[in-house]
Amino acid sequence: MDFELSAEQQLLRDGLAQFLATRYGLESSRAAVKTGPGWQPDIWKAFAHDLGILGATLPESAGGMGGGPVETMVIAEALGHALVVEPYVNTVVVAGGLLSRIGSDVANTVTAQIAEGEAIVALAAAEDSSDDLTSVSTTARRDGDQWVLDGSKALVVDAPIATHLIVTAQIDGEQAGSGQPELGLFVFPYDATAEGVTAHAIRTVDDRQAADIVFAGARVPGDSLLLTGDEATDALSRAVDEGSAAVCAEAVGAMRKVLDDTVEYSKQRQQFGVPLSTFQVLSHRMVDMLIEVEQASAAALLATIKIDAAPAERSRAVSAAKVTVGRAARFVGQNAVQLHGGMGMTEELAIGHYFKRLTALQYEYGATDRHLARYVELTAPPR
Template identity: 80%
Template sequence: MDFDLTAEQQLLRDGLTHFLAARYDLESSRKAVKTGAGWQPEIWRAFADELGILGATLPESVGGMGGGPAETMVIAEALGHALVVEPYVNTVVVAGGLLARIDSPAARGVAEKIAEGDAIVAFAAAEDSSDDLGTVTTTARRDGDAWVLDGFKALVVDAPLATHLLVTAQTDDGVGLFVAGYDADAAGVTAHAIRTVDDRQAADLELSGWRIPADALLATGDDALAVLHRAVDAGVAAICAEAVGAMRKVLDDTVEYSKQRQQFGVPLSSFQVLSHRMVDMLIEVEQASAAALLATIKLDAAPDERARAVSAAKVTIGRAARFVGQNAVQLHGGMGMTEELAIGHYFKRLSALQYEYGTTDRHLARYAALTTP
């Protein structure tokens, strides 16, 4: 099988990489997340208008360019390498990919806004630490020409930035999937803002009589769960690619630092034990890259085959991110965790990635369940 990028995919990667190198510096990004709006809206607008990456992987029917999982992998890896905090995976990969697969005016309308750069969608599914999409206590009841939602959604990443919410709630026909415009000040919604350890914006959401339009319901029961699992698996594959990009940057910076930093009058890179440690880091990165590629390739396979590949990648990425991140910090010494040095920020992101869309342990359990006769 040919794993090489096509000419178009190489152009996509090179164009995005050059853009990020020229216009996405770490200092501005950290300033935005710590003291500003939490992101850079002008960068998001450029993603849509100048690069077209917000619609690159969405179908032409919603204004996209018809790309697929391979294009998503290329984009996510480049974003991870630059430590981009803008909500690409949650909005474009998970929400956009899900909405583009549902035949309804509401879904199509929001998907078109995503491709145009006019919508940020937060995925409000988790209610506790179980990550079980089928276990939902939030309820939705019909009231005239509206749905009324009551319940709680935990750690909804990107909620403070969101224009729309993708919400799961229990209906009379099983788990329901809803999409609706979101305003943190709307009646029936109480948002408790959180900044995560890796400088992402999030919130716990209390829903108490939140009224949304009747056409906000996209699917129920098995149909809703099937499209949800497909979308979340796509999100996992994307963050695996993002982690690979971040780990490559961390490894490159560590190798470069070891050549410059001297101890006992010689560079750190001249010590054999440290060289061996960096080779071990490289092996972990390459294994992670192969696992992320396999997960990407298998996204259009049968559900069980897709789930096995995705969970295997998440477990591999979790192990690699921990090993590479911790060793990079150790090899940098005390400087590794300072705000001034990039390595500390990448370490925090790699640590958080191990828990997004299911922990390493949860995916290991899913893989075991899917491979047990």
């Protein structure tokens, strides 16, 4: 595949890489997630105002720069390389992309807040271990000028730091206007202590923050309903595919860092008086890691350039990338830890933190097995 970044995209990549190299240290990041607020709000503000990456892919009408999927890929890969925990993919790519395409007053307001670094938006869609985000038992009923939510959402990533939630819920047929229950997409300000809301905070294995949320008669504004029915399903499907493509790019950035660190370690670490890199079997192992990274990079690029394609073509490319990247992340992560020996999983060494993130990325926006099944379904010949 013959592909080159434009001059503007190269400047975006280089500027972000330089910023992260000088201002985003692993030690300060780990301190923030383990003993501090869980993230670095000053870094998030710098992303918005110093670098402009929070608005780089959002429409100009919302204060963004109107970039596209390639800009998203460039940013996500750089963030993965630096092991950034701030919620770029969830807030900007998934929520920002979804809201900017809807175009309602509420959606435009939240999108503008995202671009300014003022809003963190979490997607509350999953309810169990199923990857079908449109199959929900949470309900929403109209009561006067408000909606009342009842139900629960599982493992809502970034919820403890979120200012807004995007929630999926079933609306009864009469209120939906179709006579049949329909899926509804809602966005509203989030307060974990609000009446009718119970949140149980969780820290994930890769040091992200999440929460299980229960709504029991929780009231949200009447204008929080964004879409219903097939429009809601299609919008959610595209947003999740965009998130999948972005985390594939993030994984590629993380794998490149892991591979570079492993090669450098093999040159320094000695056994029997010679560097590990001189052992042929270990050199071959690192070549295999490189091949996996390059295959993952190509698959992530294909998913990126297919984001604006027809839904079936887009989903097919995204699932192919998720499977390819998931396999590569497992292979590269496990071999990097093994080649580092016992040090590979220590808190002091970066490789262990990257390994945890690469493991988690295999399950974000659909596990590898689920995407493999979807790819088979989308490529099967008609019966």
